Amino acid sequence: MQTVRDALIGLADDHATGALRLGRIGTLYLVDGRVTHAESAVSPAVEDLLTACGRISAHAVRQARQAATAQRPGGERLISQGVLTRGELELCALGALLDAAYFLLGATVHRPGFQPGARHWLGARWHLDVTELSRECERRRRQLDQVWPSTELDALPVVPVGRVPAQAVVLTPLQWEVVVGADAAATPADLAHRLGRPAYSVLLAVRQLAAAGLLRLPKGRLPAGSGVPPGGTTGPLPRRVAGTGAIREAVTGGLDGSKRSCRLPQATANPADVDLLVRLKKALEALA
């Protein structure tokens, strides 16, 4: 068991060229020990970004991919066809690389497979050092935590609040796209694929919206992960709602991780309640 970052550092030291296959998580491509492409299951790939903006059809991408050779990679073909400028191709590929790397580098893999000599069809006129990439991923992680220091919303469906708790709000274009695209079922990663936007940017927008109080939070749920409540140590406590259900959920919310949405007070017994009572009883007996 090693992290993808460690595997990459080893390959960088060897000046390796090829593809680091990480199973279902994704793939990293290296040329001479430097990373040129990264594909993650979470992030939309370069192809998805290009087709989502309507600049090129999925069919044309497939054609370019099939026609790509080591001498004339697919990227050169797309540029010569006038589909996009060299600058746009580089920016799009670099953006996708940084986005996917963010989700790949911290992951752990059992047996990463390295395929020497494999190259990405798009070509590689750009690259990043492993240390550069690692530093950038770390900066992005800090940026997320600065905005909203909790991972609780990262994998849940995005649900904007019905009414804005302010006189006016200012949204960035991406935040707007997230709000418009949110259907109470799509997670940030789903939205990234649907919108054709980098998954990290969507995640950042979601946390910014949460910090602005524009997203519905899972009620009574203690933030998972670091255990730091949203807004730091002085953050708000779970809101108290009339009815025993909310209180019980507030008590047990941190214990069970099930996706139970409980809006109405429930009268049925919950195993956690019984456990809690048994533990209380034992504690009282021990005192007596």
Place this chain on the structure above:
Amino acid sequence: MLGIEDCLAEVMAIPGAVDAMVIDQTSGTAVAAGGGEGNLDVGRSAAGLSETLRATADGLASTSAGGTVRISDMIITTDDGHHLLKPLETVFDGPLVMYVRLDSKRSNIALARHRLQNLAGRLITT
């Protein structure tokens, strides 16, 4: 048509240019950087500059009647020169920012603005 590195080289060729950067505004990432004489913390500057632009847009949004703002460029003059920021819309990703810092004694803002405009059009087609 320009690649990122060629574009950056041309930005640095603007008379009086000291530092230059291409920044992805949404994430605050420096996509490319040049000049700087080694004393520029690229990561921090990129994040700070994207924040500057965002804060300016937010501030302007609340003063404009329509509430929407489209900045075409921004010039800030400080004691260490002129800072030119030019946001660029891309179709596939978040907005980019071209940034150049100019020596106030050796530069001509009007010329620099014009050159930046021209380079933006060659880097990206909209």
